[in-house]
Amino acid sequence: MELFYGRVGDENLFLFDAEESAHMVKVLRHKAGDRIQAMDGSGILYTVELQECSPKGSAARIVGEDKDWDRREYKIELAVCPTKNNERYEWMGEKVTEVGIDSLVPVIGERSERKVYKTERMRRILLSAAKQSLKTKLPQVMEPMSVLEFIERTPKNALKLIAYCFEGEKLSIREALEKSSNPEVVILIGPEGDFSPKEVAAALKAGFKAVHLGPSRLRTETAAICAVMSVYNKYM
Amino acid sequence: MELFYGRVGDENLFLFDAEESAHMVKVLRHKAGDRIQAMDGSGILYTVELQECSPKGSAARIVGEDKDWDRREYKIELAVCPTKNNERYEWMGEKVTEVGIDSLVPVIGERSERKVYKTERMRRILLSAAKQSLKTKLPQVMEPMSVLEFIERTPKNALKLIAYCFEGEKLSIREALEKSSNPEVVILIGPEGDFSPKEVAAALKAGFKAVHLGPSRLRTETAAICAVMSVYNKYM
Numbered sequence: 001m002e003l004f005y006g007r008v009g010d011e012n013l014f015l016f017d018a019e020e021s022a023h024m025v026k027v028l029r030h031k032a033g034d035r036i037q038a039m040d041g042s043g044i045l046y047t048v049e050l051q052e053c054s055p056k057g058s059a060a061r062i063v064g065e066d067k068d069w070d071r072r073e074y075k076i077e078l079a080v081c082p083t084k085n086n087e088r089y090e091w092m093g094e095k096v097t098e099v100g101i102d103s104l105v106p107v108i109g110e111r112s113e114r115k116v117y118k119t120e121r122m123r124r125i126l127l128s129a130a131k132q133s134l135k136t137k138l139p140q141v142m143e144p145m146s147v148l149e150f151i152e153r154t155p156k157n158a159l160k161l162i163a164y165c166f167e168g169e170k171l172s173i174r175e176a177l178e179k180s181s182n183p184e185v186v187i188l189i190g191p192e193g194d195f196s197p198k199e200v201a202a203a204l205k206a207g208f209k210a211v212h213l214g215p216s217r218l219r220t221e222t223a224a225i226c227a228v229m230s231v232y233n234k235y236m
Numbered sequence: 237m238e239l240f241y242g243r244v245g246d247e248n249l250f251l252f253d254a255e256e257s258a259h260m261v262k263v264l265r266h267k268a269g270d271r272i273q274a275m276d277g278s279g280i281l282y283t284v285e286l287q288e289c290s291p292k293g294s295a296a297r298i299v300g301e302d303k304d305w306d307r308r309e310y311k312i313e314l315a316v317c318p319t320k321n322n323e324r325y326e327w328m329g330e331k332v333t334e335v336g337i338d339s340l341v342p343v344i345g346e347r348s349e350r351k352v353y354k355t356e357r358m359r360r361i362l363l364s365a366a367k368q369s370l371k372t373k374l375p376q377v378m379e380p381m382s383v384l385e386f387i388e389r390t391p392k393n394a395l396k397l398i399a400y401c402f403e404g405e406k407l408s409i410r411e412a413l414e415k416s417s418n419p420e421v422v423i424l425i426g427p428e429g430d431f432s433p434k435e436v437a438a439a440l441k442a443g444f445k446a447v448h449l450g451p452s453r454l455r456t457e458t459a460a461i462c463a464v465m466s467v468y469n470k471y472m
Contacts, residue, residue, distance in 0.1 A: 172472040214472030217369045229465045236408040236450030
């Protein structure tokens with residue numbers, strides 16, 4: 001099964017841009033009349049029948065909608081500091097999208113080596129990962145913000161978890177998830193240099209629970225994947 | 237803390253080869269008299285005092301041994317089919333080493349796209365990952381073998397899990413781990429084209445339990461990481 005990305009237009013049409021259409025027509029040799037599966041990132045799986053089909057753009061008629069295709073029992077907002085090496089951060093983005101998250105927030109910590117971050121590439125990578133793993137719900141990629149700003153903006157009613165390295169009272173993430181029935185989880189992962197004590201104090205004050213990710217010393221991107229997979233594991 | 241790799245020599249000496257010594261001397265400017273931490277891959281953390289130190293090779297005196305540094309409650313043998321794209325497989329090797337496994341077996345499935353596999357690069361990658369994550373126990377990388385051969389050679393008393401995609405009666409890996417108190421786990425992950433029914437039948441006959449890795453459609457390398465992290469999660 002192949003999943004194409006486009007948007008809902010007027011009058012029950014589904015529209016594909018030039019890039020997607022070129023792939024559809026030139027590589028996969030689709031033509032008018034073909035029925036294909038499509039997503040617009042909202043979570044719905046569309047079945048559409050191609051009407052006009054060219055490498056410059058295509059239009060299709062929506063013939064079916066499955067609103068339950070990507071329904072998940074949990075929601076994850078993953079805030080993680082961009083790593084110095086962009087490739088590692090992008091691998092992480094791909095992996096967590098395959099597993100299933102709702103939003104990715106690049107946060108800049110006081111000790112972050114990378115202080116600026118451009119989201120454009122990550123959005124393309126997550127779209128590609130969603131299509132490949134047949135996910136119709138595309139994770140949102142937020143614009144970067146400081147860790148402290150993120151902490152202030154986190155919704156009150158989520159289960160909020162901060163994983164930091166320096167000494168402190170922490171539950172394992174598994175225990176923290178076991179103790180809570182809240183399916184909305186916010187995960188906050190620090191940079192290679194760890195969160196600062198000030199950032200951790202602010203998080204705890206805002207209701208974040210301190211967690212550790214087991215005895216192994218994990219890279220930032222591995223820690224993020226580990227945390228997401230802990231949630232996924234609970235609900236599998 | 238930096239971890240250096242070498243081997244135990246005669247008379248309580250610890251020896252470093254040219255490559256390691258060059259890094260030690262030229263980059264980190266170590267000299268005779270310095271105390272450093274070292275590993276030989278056995279699991280022991282050595283504290284050694286440099287005696288002779290040159291870019292061509294170094295020798296140190298062992299002054300301390302910590303046998304518990306890398307003690308883990310579980311053992312994992314991870315057998316996974318090499319992916320068509322080598323980089324993905326190597327990235328997986330790095331991640332599972334950070335988390336902690338005991339051996340990696342490249343297995344060739346009937347439906348594998350990649351039928352040959354050279355282990356040399358992977359060994360270097362796992363060593364680098366072990367050093368970076370301060371693991372003194374280096375996972376073994378076995379020479380490739382067929383899936384059927386691997387199934388025959390698996391020890392009887394481990395908890396053996398096979399994750400395949402086609403329909404069948406399966407527990408989630410979390411449930412399979414919950415039901416067992418066996419800390420020795422063998423994980424078998426198939427190629428992009430899945431295991432063949434013949435391979436799955438052979439595995440089940442040899443005592444493997446059929447598991448799934450949740451509702452998401454995971455790439456081979458992501459499935460391997462997910463399975464390893466499920467074990468890690470249980471014991472964290």
